[in-house]
Amino acid sequence: MFPGPVIMDRPDPMPDTRAPDTQPAPSAPNGSPPELAIELRGLTKTYKASGKAPAKLALKGIDLAIPRGSVYGLLGPNGAGKSTMINILAGLVTKSGGTAKIWGIDIDQDPRAARAAIGVVPQELNMDPFFTPRELLDLQAGLYGVPKRERQTDRLLEAVGLKDKANAYARTLSGGMRRRLMVAKAMVHTPPVLVLDEPTAGVDVELRQSLWAHVRELNRAGTTVVLTTHYLEEAQELCDSIAIINHGQVVACDSTDRLLRTLDRKDLVAVVDQDLTEVPSTLAGFEVTLKGRQLTVQYPPSRVKVGEVLNAIAAAGLTIVDLSTKESDLEDIFLQLTRAPAGNGAG
Ligand SMILES: Nc1ncnc2c1ncn2[C@@H]1O[C@H](COP(=O)(O)OP(=O)(O)OP(=O)(O)O)[C@@H](O)[C@H]1O
Structure with missing residues (x-):
């Protein structure tokens, strides 16, 4: 069975489907955690041609340094390459070139340890409706090989405000509760880096606020959070740094404050x-x-x-x-930077 979250709707031919290790995430040789939670250098991805669809150069050499402890936003229009990047980090898509490190671990050199350092909350709420939140978290912990005595099911359910629903069928949970359950699911192996793909897509304003509060809390507790969003207001509100991706390239990358001052x-x-x-x-x-x-x-x-x-x-x-x-707000900056047509090599 697949151990991690399945995000792809068009699967890459060779995803790494091995179960990740569950040893604690390593620290730098001097014993301190790495400065960068994620480090990408010249990351490229070309999806091969299939049938009538031509090959697609989805990432054209991404360089990105995401500091430990940040809430980092990845913004970009549809098709910019955000999911491709996330799926490479999650081990679901194989990169074509460049290097990627998660918590200081090179995904080529030690893919399983790299996967253990990251939790990914996919966009789709894919969960078995006949399991309860407690069962789903236990199952996920089992898939990640977390020993029973080390599981933190109750603590996680409490953290996402689902303690009272621990034994309710997942199908009876509201959309917002399901999303929070997905966050808990991505955290069963206590990864230091959490990636949220469009965490509040289609979520109403009130619930969005409560999800933001959860994200802030996780971040305060030490988790580095990376999120993709289409809501610029969400990025402006939540993220301390932002990278804007367009046509597979980083077109801006700075602290949110500085980015807002650039216009x-x-x-x-x-x-x-x-x-x-x-x-x-x-x-x-x-x-x-x-x-x-x-x-x-x-x-x-x-x-x-x-x-x-x-x-x-x-x-x-x-x-x-x-x-x-x-x-001027992020929307003005975003529009200015992403209106440019694709440069050479956009497939
Ligand atoms: N499996 C695949 N095979 C071929 N092309 C793909 C595949 N997955 C994505 N693409 C293409 O790669 C480009 C980047 O897609 P990606 O899904 O990474 O963008 P995105 O920024 O996540 O978009 P969205 O915000 O809509 O989720 C797009 O042109 C997309 O059509």
Whole structure:
């Protein structure tokens, strides 16, 4: 039976299906844990042509260093290569080139130990509906070879808020409970690195908040969390660093704060006391959109003070009746970086 989570819907020809080791994750030679939870160097993946489908270069040389202890976001449009990366780390897809280390362990040199250092929560909630959460966790622990006396089933159920549901059939659990159960399932072998693939896809706002709280708690307890998400707000809220992937390449990678500062763009929205047919000439130095009495002025806050914008509006003889400003957010950055068409080699 397959020991780990099955995420692929189109399986790679040669996934590594051996059960992982369950020895504690190793530490660096000096006894301290590794600085990097995940380290990828020049990682490439080409899916072979099959039938009429041509070969696909899905990863074009990914370099990524995910620090131990972080909550790290992987963002990218559909098809960017996020799942391919995760599946390589989970041992479900074989890479074509480059190196990958999980918790300092090279996945080529010691694939089983590398797999033991990572837990992956897949996007799909694939679980047997006739098992209870307790049985499912026990089964998973068995698959990972965790000895009975070392199992932490109750503690894990408590950690994900499912203690009362320990003996309920999985089919009676709500979507959110199932997702939390999947998190517990990925943690049975106490991996130091947890990867969540779209943890809140299709989840309502309230539940999303509670899942975020769980993720923060796991992280506070020392787990490095890597998550993929389509919700930019989720990444902005939860992740301390973010890598944006597009067409199989990392196009940006920095702390969330620094990334947000890179756009150096703010919008000032002013509603004035007169209908305008054209942008006043006093605002010629700015990028302005005009809608009736509303002027939206874009300016770089590092070089232009908001007073200069206001003075330019006043100089046109206009009185401002309402005013607001908007900082650029991750969505602006994401759109700017991922609008670019695929470069050479995109299959
Ligand atoms: N088994 C496969 N065989 C052939 N091509 C594949 C296979 N799996 C993925 N691809 C292709 O590789 C590219 C990267 O896909 P991947 O699933 O890694 O992207 P993703 O960023 O996870 O997208 P999503 O956000 O939609 O899950 C896509 O063009 C996809 O069609």
